[in-house]
Amino acid sequence: MDRPPASLSQFVLKMHSRCDLACDHCYVYEHADTSWRGRPRAVTREILAGAARRIAEHALAHGLPVVRVVLHGGEPLLAGPDRIRWAAEELTGALAGISVLDLRIHTNGVLLSETFCDLFVELGIKVGVSLDGDKASNDRHRRYADGRSSHPQVLRAVALLNRPGYRRLFAGLLCTIDVENDPVAVYDALVALDPPRIDFLLPHATWDVPPPRPHGSATPYADWLDAVYRRWDAAGRPVPVRIFDSVLRTLRGESSLTESLGLAPADLVVIETDGTFEQADSLKTAYDSAPATGMNVVDHTLDDVLAHPGMLARQQGLEHLSDECRACPVVESCGGGLYAHRYRTGSGFRNPSVFCPDLMKMIMNIRDREAAAPAAITPEPLDAAALDELASGFGGAGTVTRLSAAQAEINHELLAAVGERAPRNDRTAMQAWDLLVDLDAAAPQALDAVLAHPYTRPWALRVLDGTEPWGAAASGLAQIAASAALRARRDDTLAVPVHDGLLRLPGLGTVLVPPEAVLAEVAVDAEGFSVRAAGRHVRIDWEAGVDGRTPHWRPVRLVELPGWTVALEDTDPLRDCHQWPVADRLPADEAKLWAQDLAEAWTLIQDELPDYAPGVAAGLRTVTPLHAPGGSDVSAASRDAFGAIGAARPETPDLLALLIVHEFQHVKLGAVLDSFDLHRPLDGTRLFYAPWRPDPRPLDGLLQGTYAHLAVTDFWRVRRRTAKGAAAPAAEARFAQWREQTTHAVRVLAGSGLLTPLGERFVAGMRRTAETWEAEEVSAAALTEARSAADRHRAAWTARHPSHAVQLAP
Structure with missing residues (x-):
């Protein structure tokens, strides 16, 4: 027994039944159906209210989360701003608390104005525009009744939608294919307008009135679309193209994005200006009154419409197709083509599409091109040269990208393990x-x-x-x-x-x-x-x-800087995995200060620490704001959160730059340790002195701290030359202090006897960098202050941990 589909969720609401253009390929006025002649020119508020009530009734009964309504015509802008406002108000009011309203309007664009756009911004109405390409292509069909071109007016409309204040209204361009037009010229003209989406539509035709096939070609539409596809694909697919995206989706077994492809049941109904319910407008091309249901918004529900034989025929999927279609190798993608295009007098719609050869060739072309496309290039695993580069304390974009790829593989494996269990x-x-x-x-x-x-x-x-x-x-x-x-x-x-x-x-x-x-x-x-x-x-x-x-x-707020985009992550409930508590959602003004400080810190890193900048840009994706107890500057990196650091916003952008390079060292080394064993298994019995910590550290903790302090030392090494006034000697003293203590720690690591051969090689690379800095001259005052600070720290540490004093020496 035939049963209606679960629900309808897409509605075309006719606002006006006439048009200000005389396009000779229009399915409303130029094909078999003439019902438009007997309908009111413009919809009334009463009809709009009735339509909204029926849609809301249906959405409530079927639990629809989203209802999509397209205001259409004729040319809907002829209805004027007041009627469009009525439609939006009636629909919004009726659906309040029931479903989200996705409201759009489809227009030829010639009447679009700032007045309309301001109204659409207020009401949240997206705008789709019909345009057939460059001027020569568009003028072939889309003209005024007196023959004038509509192309300049449509370009003006698109330019209006591309203004910053209106860009969010722009839903895309719809282009009806004429194979006499140059496909590449059409595509290039449309892409040049920067639309968010392009729809290429086959011209409406049936077996009774077949489409033009110039020059005797059996598949001119497939050939035309193939030329566009090749251009689109070669350019990196810069804009979604619905017909291509639908084929690609159906080839993967997913649903189509258009009713003209795929086997998904139709879920669309049309409401005319007089309140009558009709099936899809494309049926107007078949025969007079083909879309009619005999139902209206006053006397019938949308469930009544669903039970109409014409609607049922478009819900049966594969079983309702012709024998030829059911046996076709691409039927899952083609779906028999658009329902209206199957019509033939005598056999009705139980036929293949009149575009069958074109659809088959287009789908097979795309399938074959996708199969022949080269596999995505993945970074090579880390080798000895990359490991040596990281051991030096640095690591360029290519090496850090390889680290990231290794981390991605681990994350895939962990996800699979969770899914399996x-x-x-x-x-x-x-x-x-x-x-x-x-x-x-x-x-x-x-x-x-x-x-x-x-x-x-x-x-x-x-x-x-x-x-x-x-x-x-x-x-x-x-x-x-x-x-x-x-x-x-x-x-x-x-x-x-x-x-x-x-x-x-x-x-x-x-x-x-x-x-x-x-x-x-x-x-x-x-x-x-x-x-x-x-x-x-x-x-x-x-x-x-x-x-x-x-x-x-x-x-998540993104801070987009020259060469680096970083997320300011203050939303994720799972971000609280750092040493310090995370901050709550930042107020807008505090987020702005973060963005400003990140911009200045990034400029400093690029200018003064250029060996770190490429790696940071390639691998540091997230900064998580932390809560600093007592107002102190704190930062952290979580061993299992590659690509993130946490920090409380410090007093100056200079210190933020230091925190970034310092913590990103931890991030890099953590990823290295995921892939390589740098030390033997540790039992926790041997602990070591770390000049930056008050407590004894296991070897892996000392390794992490020493690697991070290579960047700290380098920061102060550079800052002593760029700092101004009293800050310069202070920076020099810090360089002298961290140089001595980091070099000492590297020597302790090298002499620990706990490193693997690979670990010995890695620490040797760290040592070469640290010892290179020993040759740099510093003032006697800075050396004295550095050694005094080091002596004080070691004395205090020894007093607290006398049993571990033997680990002080390298």
């Missing part, structure tokens, strides 16, 4: 795991970015060693999957556990949810995402501001 009967964990497996194949870069978040590994280790209950496994898996889906900009929906009123999206931020919520539904789409939990609905666009512009959303 997660309870099979935990539906949330298994849903998340299935999505992670899919993302690993379909969007590996997005998953890699989430796994590179520094606080992923501490979570995995705590789950695996039993410190955290297995409920934390389901939470973490779902959080990682949601963040990866967000980064991939995929149309996914996922249930994610929440705790203490926070939805954690690692590396991206947190969403505030009601404290009683235990589960949130995260729904992702191309323009943003929505969160639904315990009756609260939050919609976040990709362009959402950082501070205060989107309620309940606390994104």
